[in-house]
Amino acid sequence: MNLNKIPATVVTGFLGSGKTTLLAAMLRQVTGKRIAVIVNEFGEQDIDSSLLRGCALSCEEGNEEGRDEAGGAPVEIENGIYELANGCICCTVEEEFLPVMKQLMARRDTIDHILIETSGLALPKPLVQAFNWPEVRQHCTVDAIITVVDGPAVAAGRYAHDVERVEAQRRADESLDHDPSLRELLDDQLSVADLVLVSKTDLLDPAERARVEALVAQRVPASVKTLFIDKGLAEDRAQLEALMGIGAASEEGIDRIDNHHDRHHAEGAHHDHAHDHFDSCVIRLGEVDGEALAARLQQLLQHHEIYRAKGFAAIPGKPMRRVIQAVGERLDGYFDRLWGQDEPRATQLVFIGKGLDGAALHAALADVEIATSA
Numbered sequence: 001m002n003l004n005k006i007p008a009t010v011v012t013g014f015l016g017s018g019k020t021t022l023l024a025a026m027l028r029q030v031t032g033k034r035i036a037v038i039v040n041e042f043g044e045q046d047i048d049s050s051l052l053r054g055c056a057l058s059c060e061e062g063n064e065e066g067r068d069e070a071g072g073a074p075v076e077i078e079n080g081i082y083e084l085a086n087g088c089i090c091c092t093v094e095e096e097f098l099p100v101m102k103q104l105m106a107r108r109d110t111i112d113h114i115l116i117e118t119s120g121l122a123l124p125k126p127l128v129q130a131f132n133w134p135e136v137r138q139h140c141t142v143d144a145i146i147t148v149v150d151g152p153a154v155a156a157g158r159y160a161h162d163v164e165r166v167e168a169q170r171r172a173d174e175s176l177d178h179d180p181s182l183r184e185l186l187d188d189q190l191s192v193a194d195l196v197l198v199s200k201t202d203l204l205d206p207a208e209r210a211r212v213e214a215l216v217a218q219r220v221p222a223s224v225k226t227l228f229i230d231k232g233l234a235e236d237r238a239q240l241e242a243l244m245g246i247g248a249a250s251e252e253g254i255d256r257i258d259n260h261h262d263r264h265h266a267e268g269a270h271h272d273h274a275h276d277h278f279d280s281c282v283i284r285l286g287e288v289d290g291e292a293l294a295a296r297l298q299q300l301l302q303h304h305e306i307y308r309a310k311g312f313a314a315i316p317g318k319p320m321r322r323v324i325q326a327v328g329e330r331l332d333g334y335f336d337r338l339w340g341q342d343e344p345r346a347t348q349l350v351f352i353g354k355g356l357d358g359a360a361l362h363a364a365l366a367d368v369e370i371a372t373s374a
């Protein structure tokens, strides 16, 4: 029935769960398919698409800016990668996602598969429902919704702890009545899953693995498979290829799935999402002392409610760009590529969390910047 439609895989999962790592592994290792990628970020900076650019297979040149000349619909930024950085995809389906899909439909003969990474705070259902709109449905189907679950975070009870904390805040502050917990977000992302991937298994011992497996099993039907992955399954090409071609046609049953998004609408409540209560800010600096930056970030992660931090750092004397990644209190860094000849050697970091004070974060990081003699 779907033979002539382009299959699209929707990858969802909480902030830092491992979605980009999975996409990068798929783009690097799945051969013989022309894959278009749509990346949706919560923060205003296109970190993920910048990381994925080196992995995309198509060789078409695109517009680096990621916006058309009028600043309207997003356009291809490079190598078949489209960036939707204007907020969570669940709230921008019509303004952001549909124009990109129209562009992809116009060149449908050059695309075998579409990979879509939602932001870590997005509710995936409105996106999947958009595949039932006539202009999309005619040409495209959802091959599968893959929900990536952060194994160590779930094993550590991060979602449960957050529920307790939010409940305590609710009792103290009635205005937080509609603040959905991280567990609701996890439940929403799992409620639509055709396949669950538990990530970061290298960091899980057998008891933790069993705990995560039990938690997932309580939330998905027995027919939904759970796989454990390590660094996006990077070592196992066959398994990665099997992720494309599941043929679930997920859009067909999506209206029957009840989740938090629907409950809010059914109750006639304000359009209220988990991400309404998260903040993001971008800190921009020049070249920085790499070690001092890591030490300062580690302190910030401990003392602020930062769920995710990521970006790039310019280190004096180093010809390569340093990628900075933080999930919860775990901080990681590595050099990924040479700075471009015309690219400014600058540091930019995106923080996502609750109650973030951008000025305070900037002040805390300002003295790791290396003063340049003007």
Ligand SMILES: Nc1nc2c(ncn2[C@@H]2O[C@H](COP(=O)(O)OP(=O)(O)OP(=O)(O)O)[C@@H](O)[C@H]2O)c(=O)[nH]1
Pocket: 013, 014, 015, 016, 017, 018, 019, 020, 021, 022, 048, 119, 120, 199, 200, 201, 202, 203, 229, 230, 231, 232, 308, 310, 325, 326, 327, 332
């Ligand atoms: N140890 C370990 N780290 C992993 C694994 N998969 C991902 N990571 C790390 O987890 C961090 C977040 O990974 P991403 O792939 O960027 O996560 P994401 O879900 O795309 O993040 P957002 O788009 O910000 O929501 C990075 O530092 C990754 O290197 C894994 O299997 N093992």
